[in-house]
Amino acid sequence: MRYQKPKGTADILPADSHQWQYVENKAQEIFSTYDFHEIRTPIFESYDVFERSSGESSDVVSKEMYDFDDKGGRHIALRPEGTAGVVRAYVENKLFGPEQVKPYKVYYHGPMFRYERPQSGRLRQFHQIGVEAFGASSPALDVEVISMALEFLRSLKLSGLKLEINSLGDSATREKYHQALVDYLTPLADQLSEDSQRRLQTNPLRILDSKDAHDQELVANAPSIIDYLTPESQAHFAAVKAGLSGLGIDYEVDSTMVRGLDYYTDTIFEIMVKSPAFNNSEMTVIAGGRYDGLVEEFGGPAEPGIGFGIGVERLLLLLDQDQMPVQPKLDFYLAKVGDDVQVPALRILQEIRRCGFSADQDYLDRKIKGQFKSATRLDARFVITVGESELASGEVPVKDLATGEQVQVKLSDLENDFQAVYQQLMQQFGGK
């Protein structure tokens, strides 16, 4: 095979694209009830956009960025996540201006890129659906964003959802906590796993969710970030928890939950699903949080923001295949007999399609038997047969493939008044 798709990419063929559309449509449906509207930003941005937002030391920037120099010598990167580009657009278009209603609420969906080793549910080009809301720091917004995420997953009939929340406080909080954690772990360094000893230097917060069992024990007694929150952050977090409880939403506070990207502040959350698709282990499908410094970081006013992202590939793996829509049935298949029926056939097909039904025919000169086979393979509801004798008699047989019953309809109606034909068929065969 001469050509193959680039490593870590996937072709989404029609059999799957129906499921993608289903998920995307659901997202739009649910999000719009919360008054979120779609925003489309470029899938590539200046490299600096992501370097600025994600933190220079983060792995996303240091080794996973899909970047290149374009012909004009600009350092470009394919977006590794959605938030940075949206914030850039928010600032560049001055959407923080007084003529906009706050909070400014948007959602997006599309491809993201990370130069990493592909694994199950992890590709170099993957897809996210995300939302962002700017310009309000009310904890009520946190609660609504979280509940919207849950409603979306519920609308897809996902069960076994688990919501975990944490607060990272403001940047001063994180600095103090960072120091406290290092102070606690440094004396224990020789007991840490090899990976975590390295993390102690590079990213101590990551040790909190180490997979190593002994690390877990040591971390259990580590100081908790919750104890380092400022009074304001404490109050915000308390209000978020109260709001969730008020909506009857179950949650767990996980004070060891951390983030790979540097820009998060205060509330962060993840929604996990336990699924047989992943050996009944829990898998995060939605992750999000506040990023109250990011707009300012991009040269805008000191405005707060909050959002979340959904990994679509991962989400699709979790969805029950039985509940997924399949390719829609074909309404009509037109079988032809003889040589001189092609033109009338084209006229009939056009009339059917103009009435809003799907219709197809044979293009390979197959025998009538083969045409019926094609109709069956296309899952057609009805087969219309047109041949010389029909053209002569003006009567055309229409067969219901499910029952095998066949009725005669007028050729003139087929060509000129298909609605009448359809009503006749519905009377004869009932239902839709």
Next chain:
RNA sequence: GCGGUAUUGGUGAAGCGGUUAACACACCGGUUUGUGGCACCGGCAUACGUGGGUUCGAUCCCCACAUACCGCCCCA
């Protein structure tokens, strides 16, 4: 970036140094002339991921590369 496993037709795959590259499914055609099933008959890999090497001879052995899957790092 590191490690493991794999790569044969449309699909599932057998073969592991010399074969007509098995078998099954799917698909296409036919079993006389205009109807989906079944049965029967026939067709369907100048070819075994790519490039080198070893050999009289390689799908089968060796090396490199590519890709996929799994794990780590990382992330979600």
